[in-house]
Amino acid sequence: MMSMFKRILRWLILGGTLFFLAKALKDNWYSVVAIQIDEAGWAILSIATGVTLLAHTWAGLVWTWVLRELKAPVPTFDFIQVYLKTNIAKYLPGNVWHHWGRIVAAKKAQVPTGVATLSVLLEPLLMAAAATVVIVLFGNQFTALTDNTIVQIMQVLLLIVVLCIFHPRFLNPILSFLQKLKLKNKKTGSTEESSESTTSLRLERYPLKPLLGELTFLVLRASGFILTVFALAPVQLHQLPILLSAFSLAWLLGLITPGAPGGLGVFEATAIVILQYHFPSALVISAAALYRLISIFAESAGAALAFADERLTINF
Template sequence: MNQYINSTERKKAQGILLLRGLGLGLSLACCIYILTQHGSSLKLLLKLNPASFGYILIAVLCWVGVNTCLGLGWAKAIELQNPSLRANIKASIFLNFRTQIGKYLPGNVFHFAGRFYYAKKMGLAHKSSTFSTLFEAGSLSLLALVLSTPLISSQLNYLLIPISLLSIAILYLFYFTLFYFFNKRPPPLTNWATWLQSIAYYLALLILQTCLFLVLQTEFAPELNWSLDKTISIIAFSWIAGFLAFGAPGGLGVREAVMLHYADSTSSSAIFLCVAIMRIASLIADVICYLISQCIRLDSLKIAKN
């Protein structure tokens, strides 16, 4: 029996290692492809005028907002799993600030591992951490998938209201199923408001990423003629592609390749500049968030209380 368990665990570990290797390989392949096709545009980064740094600063602040929304959504997810708990918003935000830098390690999962580590030190049960993380990942993926639908077919634009209503139903069904799995009972009806708040924070996260891109587009790619709904769809689709590329550090290369795929030949250099600066701005913001979190001892905070 022990041999069977050990064999299963070994195969599981090998499978995870293989997935990480494939994700890292995909990330490297995308980076090589981008540099091969657009490497000559890198020199544009060296020719930025001083006024451009104001736009980059706004982009950095937008990404700090993205990380803040993650913290707010995670706090609400804790309350969804256990309605008797009241999450410490400040602690949840600082925890996410501390751990987001981990996604740049090969694997694209170490920011989640960091959450579990610090959440335990802050008094949160493993069950609540697991639920909150799965709820975040599932809800964000479903939201991004819904926002990406205009890329699948322009005909779906005429079905916006039915798709929106169906999306809300699917999102709640996902929460219902997850809650039932963890608690062996249906979620209380009083959780509706908390659930809507958490979804609103995750939606705001994707909207902030769109705002970040639009800010950079205004300065670096004014000739781009993407409509607002197409921009939102591309940002959402690139996010989910990077997120699901298990093993790719922070979705590096994958997100950028998706966005460049939708650029036409006349605007590809400008789009390359936008996505390159977008990645730089997000990295700077994640480092800033990490440094901010170092100003406080996380284990001195309780992330939730009755």
Template sequence: MKLLKAWRSALPPWLSLPTLPSPPGGLGLWFTLLSFGFLLAALASHGRQMLQLSLDGQGWLWLVLGLGLSLLSLVANALGLAVVLAWLGLQPRWAALVRMYLDTNLRKFLPGGIWHLTTRLALLRDPAGPLRAVAPWPQALAAVLLDPLLAAAAALALVALDGWQAGFGLLCLLPLGLLLPRWLRPLLTALERRQARRLAASPQSPPQEEPPPIPSLPGGYPWLPLLSLLGFVLVRFGGFACCVAAFDLQGSLDWTGWLASFALAWTAGLVVPGAPGGLGVFEAVLLLRLGSQIPEAPLLAIAISYRVVVTLADLVAALTARLDQRLSR
């Protein structure tokens, strides 16, 4: 939701929409409550049918492969963040940055949904952190904000692979235009104004009354960071595709349709901050997108199995990173 607000802030005045008052608790909370309500209603309606579903040995192997690809996607996301840092002129220590990313990733499940970003921002400014030299505050903040922004733009672009969709496919390509140098700086400025004070909650952040300025960005389109995070989203989809294959539903829909639906649901889980880790939002959007094309009971089973797989991947990745840190000491 904050990314959507920032994208709207970056538009020219003649395209700006009037600002509507937010409901009590914020839109994120209401979207989360609606998503959980929708998901619980679907579980109540199709729970008995789900219990009748079973996995054979091959299906369990698909889920194990999905776990492996989900772990690999976390490494790919960490490398994507490293590419963003390098694009901003910083010098990451790649192995240390991957460990930092995997170790902090579990914090996204804490209330507020920003503590993984806060910790990364602090570590980027730590002399013992994953950079060869301490990042200036504006550059560290820009890197932390650019990572999810570029990932969301890359994922939305994949939605267009499913065709015109009554113009929705074209609409999903618009965030790519906002990454042009002309719009990227005001977009980052808008994101910074909304997030800087919250992300500055760590003791390593400099005290200041006004948000710091976004640094001068490299000229040209951020092709390399965008492509690296596009690779992350595709590997992430690989884990989801394994869950689809586990329930033998890969023939029910073209893979472009599965990819577009996953990309849309994953982006919704990313930009709606009310639920930790997009819990409930991803599943609800997936059901709304595919409920008319796929039987809801197996679709729910796919969504829930994927949630279990990626949560296990988060846990295994964090434990592995911490064990590696202890061994390196």
């Protein structure tokens, strides 16, 4: 029953999102097609693609930092390759196959299964925490539309809770409980499973470096989006905070919403809803659609380069 409910919920979210995007595009169709991109605009879009590719490469580096925090040092360059190769799989139905690919690769590198699994769980959680930081710092740009002080207070409280979750004092007891629960439910196991069960899953210190790394990743991703907007129309300095905060919220909702592989549709819909009060709707729709194409191209290019480099390394 629960599985069916989740499936229905995913289809409802997907259907509602697509309907909203289709209606927004229909209402602004003539304005969208009227937008022209000059030579300078195409150059800026190329830079946005490069920045987005850099962001994903940086995220792979941060993943190796997460593994090191869990006392699982891995070869940095090889695991950045793994990250880039698996990243494109997030667009497959289920939105879990990129995580699965990274767990399998980590196990092949002799990383215990529990540590590998925890690393791919902590990574998006740290990303979400980084997005929350940006939203709280710059979110008053769009919460000011309602001038709701309660909302701002709740944002700060949410940030405190999110940041505290990663403190060893709070996270380690949760990990210990989950590990004991797993051992209790396991009746039989192989020698490998038994040795992995004795591996202590715990953080020795607050993962500040990975958190700052994910914050850098988010700023890089937002920079790619801002450059995309700039390629279509001039952007003033005072508009940067709203673009940064709107991108962070849209990206975060795309990350956590079920039934939206890679945030597909959810990111675009959220960006349109927020930014339509500050920019022409046609500009926002065009920028959101273009940035989705840029993201997919950058992720595909990253995967292709990683595969090509791996093949060349093997041949030599």
